[in-house]
Amino acid sequence: MNLVLIRECSNSCPYCFEAAEREDRKQGLISMDNVGLFAKWARASRLPYLSLLGGEPFLHPKLPDIVKLFRQQCPGTSLRILTGGVFNKDILDDLSPEDAALVFNVNEPVDYRNPKHFTKVINNVENAMRKGFKVSIGFNVWRLDFDPTFIPGLTHRLGLGHFTWTVANPIKSCESRIVPATDFGLLSDRCFSMLQEAARLGVEATLDCPLPLCFFSDTQLAWVRQFHPETASGMGPCDPVLDVTPELEVIRCFALSKASRIKLTDYSSEEALEEWFRKHLDQTMMHGGCYSACTECAHFIKGRCNGGCLAWHPDPGEEQKTSLEVRMYRAIEAGTPQAAVEMFNSAGLLEKTDMAAFAAAVAASQLGDWDAAFRYAYFANVRARNPEFMRRVGAFIEGIPVKVQISPSQATEILSTRFVACSAFDRSDTQSNNS
Numbered sequence: 001m002n003l004v005l006i007r008e009c010s011n012s013c014p015y016c017f018e019a020a021e022r023e024d025r026k027q028g029l030i031s032m033d034n035v036g037l038f039a040k041w042a043r044a045s046r047l048p049y050l051s052l053l054g055g056e057p058f059l060h061p062k063l064p065d066i067v068k069l070f071r072q073q074c075p076g077t078s079l080r081i082l083t084g085g086v087f088n089k090d091i092l093d094d095l096s097p098e099d100a101a102l103v104f105n106v107n108e109p110v111d112y113r114n115p116k117h118f119t120k121v122i123n124n125v126e127n128a129m130r131k132g133f134k135v136s137i138g139f140n141v142w143r144l145d146f147d148p149t150f151i152p153g154l155t156h157r158l159g160l161g162h163f164t165w166t167v168a169n170p171i172k173s174c175e176s177r178i179v180p181a182t183d184f185g186l187l188s189d190r191c192f193s194m195l196q197e198a199a200r201l202g203v204e205a206t207l208d209c210p211l212p213l214c215f216f217s218d219t220q221l222a223w224v225r226q227f228h229p230e231t232a233s234g235m236g237p238c239d240p241v242l243d244v245t246p247e248l249e250v251i252r253c254f255a256l257s258k259a260s261r262i263k264l265t266d267y268s269s270e271e272a273l274e275e276w277f278r279k280h281l282d283q284t285m286m287h288g289g290c291y292s293a294c295t296e297c298a299h300f301i302k303g304r305c306n307g308g309c310l311a312w313h314p315d316p317g318e319e320q321k322t323s324l325e326v327r328m329y330r331a332i333e334a335g336t337p338q339a340a341v342e343m344f345n346s347a348g349l350l351e352k353t354d355m356a357a358f359a360a361a362v363a364a365s366q367l368g369d370w371d372a373a374f375r376y377a378y379f380a381n382v383r384a385r386n387p388e389f390m391r392r393v394g395a396f397i398e399g400i401p402v403k404v405q406i407s408p409s410q411a412t413e414i415l416s417t418r419f420v421a422c423s424a425f426d427r428s429d430t431q432s433n434n435s
Contacts, residue, residue, distance in 0.1 A: 001242045001270055002051045002082070003038060005030050005066065009055040011084035012113035013105075014177045015142035015168040018055065021245070021257045029059075030246035035066050037265065038248060039073040045269040049078045052100070053243075058087035064094040071099045085121030092124075097132040103164070104128075104137045108150050125158065136160060138208065142168040142178055144187055148194035156201040163198075165231075166208035167191070167215075169309040173258040181290040181312055184215055192220050199227040207234030212290050213305040214297075236305040240277045242270065252277045255311035278350065283323060285313045286350045295346070303349025324351040328359040337363035344376070354384040358393055365400070374400050 006029040007022045042050065050070070057063060058081075070079055080101040104125050109118040129135050137160060139151040155163040167187065170176040179187050198205045205228045213236050216224060225232040241253040248264045250273055251257050260281050267273045289300060289307015299305035307313065324347050331340040340363035344356055357380035364373035374397065381393045 001047060001049065001244065002053050003030070003244045004054060004246055005052055005057045005060040005063065006055040007246070008059050009084065010059060010086040011056060011105075011117070013084070013107060013140070014111060015140055017168065017171060017176075017254045018257075019176075020171045020174040021251075021254060022055075028246075030066075032062060032065070032069075034246065034248050035069060036073075038244065039070055041265060042070075042074045042077055047074065047077050047270060050074075051080050051082050051103075053082040056084055056087060057081055058083055058091055063091065067095060067099050085124050086117050087124065089124055089127050092128055092131055092133070095133075097134070101134040101136070102128050104135065106137050106139060106151070106154065108147060122154075129158070136162065136164065138164040138166075140166055140168045141187070141191060144179055144183060144190065146190065148190050149197050152194060152198035152201050152203050152205075155198070155203045161202075162204040162206060162230075164206045164208050165191075165194070167211060169209055169255050170311045171254065171258070172256050172311045181308065184212075184290070188215050188217075188220070192216060192224075195224060195228050195231065204228065204230060206230040207232075209234075209309055210238050210306070211235050212294070212308045213299050214291075215308075236299065237303065238306040238308065238310055240274045240282070242273055242277075252281055252310075255309055256281070282310065283351050283353075285310050286348045289313060295348070300348055301346070306348070306350070323353075323356075325353060325355040325359050328356060328363065332359065332363050332366070337366040341367070341372070352379070352383075354380045354386075354389065354393075357383060358389075358396070361393075361396065370400050 004021075007018070008028055009016075009018075009022075041047075052063075052066070054060075060066065063081075067079065067081075070077065079099065080103055082103045082105065085104045085106065104121065106121055106125075107118070109115070112118050125135060125137065137151070137155060137158070151163050151165065155161070168176070168178045170178055195205055207230065211234075213221070215235065221232065221235075243251050243254055243257075244264055245251065245261075249261045250264050250267075251261045252259065260277070262273070262276060264273070267276065286306065289295070289297075289305075290312045291307070294300050294305075294307035297305065297307075300307055324343060328340040328343050331337070331343065341360055344352065344360040344363075347356070357376050361373045361376035361380060364370075364376055377393055377397045377400070381390060381397065384390045384393060
């Protein structure tokens with residue numbers, strides 16, 4: 001979870017992912033009252049991890065006080081400060097390396113509007129390291145002609161051993177300076193060169209925002225899984241990030257800052273907030289991806305990939321704004337259960353809630369396909385959390401006719417055969433090892 005301390009920024013990133021948020025909201029920085037409310041909520045919810053960001057968090061006049069308050073009120077919450085690095089180095093004297101880690105977002109020198117800012121950022125990185133802060137650096141790819149040797153070389157020179165990277169994503173309903181998904185084929189080769197250079201220097205790369213699994217070729221992805229597993233593991237699903245504004249409103253992420261937002265204190269935990277966004281935002285947007293072929297991809301259907309950041313997904317039509325289970329029940333009531341089953345089978349995993357799975361089971365039973373009805377009902381039971389609904393699904397499963405019944409003697413014979421086969425395998429394996 002991220003807490004925005006201030007919207008003002010001292011940097012000038014061309015791809016700025018917070019532009020829409022600064023556009024629409026009036027309050028510039030968080031009040032100490034709201035910091036106290038957030039700290040109380042974080043402690044009660046046992047929040048494990050928190051990032052302080054902006055804008056530029058070092059521009060908040062009470063940053064040291066905020067860090068101290070969190071350390072006192074939430075000792076179990078790991079704390080880090082995300083910064084663009086353009087700040088007065090003397091502020092570091094008022095912070096303790098034991099209280100928070102620092103993550104510097106670094107751009108290539110040509111991407112700073114003020115040529116002196118790059119030098120200032122690097123000086124602040126080195127100064128923080130000398131003071132004993134745990135420091136890491138991040139890099140955003142936003143143009144095709146970026147230098148693939150820049151961030152691996154800088155990381156190696158600083159002796160950090162690892163960097164975080166991502167491809168800049170669009171901001172929904174806002175103009176963004178990014179590489180369009182249609183150019184991902186060209187961009188991926190350059191990103192792959194960056195990862196190869198990192199491996200050559202013994203530097204690890206971690207992916208931040210997810211990329212679709214097809215961003216790299218199969219051969220490239222196999223190599224990435226071996227040499228940069230923390231990049232490979234970040235590809236595919238796009239989970240809620242949760243950014244909390246100075247007004248203590250929660251947005252799913254900056255890319256969707258113009259979409260729904262909810263009040264932090266109306267929910268008891270980070271998990272409850274994530275669940276709200278998955279149900280009310282993700283499910284309505286999970287009908288597409290970076291490419292038109294996403295919805296037909298097995299990775300998308302199985303939930304292994306969401307087709308890239310949700311900001312790439314097309315705006316949902318009126319039909320998609322209605323949940324999958326409601327559309328399925330309407331088809332069942334209209335006497336077209338086959339249509340309901342097809343809706344479920346073609347949907348992405350995120351849409352396949354317990355209610356949708358149960359609707360598929362009901363539709364399959366009306367079609368007389370009891371095998372499918374059992375599979376769908378059991379899937380609904382696995383995903384269900386409501387005890388009453390679980391009992392309802394259980395009663396449905398018990399009512400499914402058994403097509404093949406095995407007698408006790410047949411069961412014993414099958415088990416005996418399998419036991420003999422396994423024993424023979426174990427003996428042959430032992431003999432092989434002893435020879």
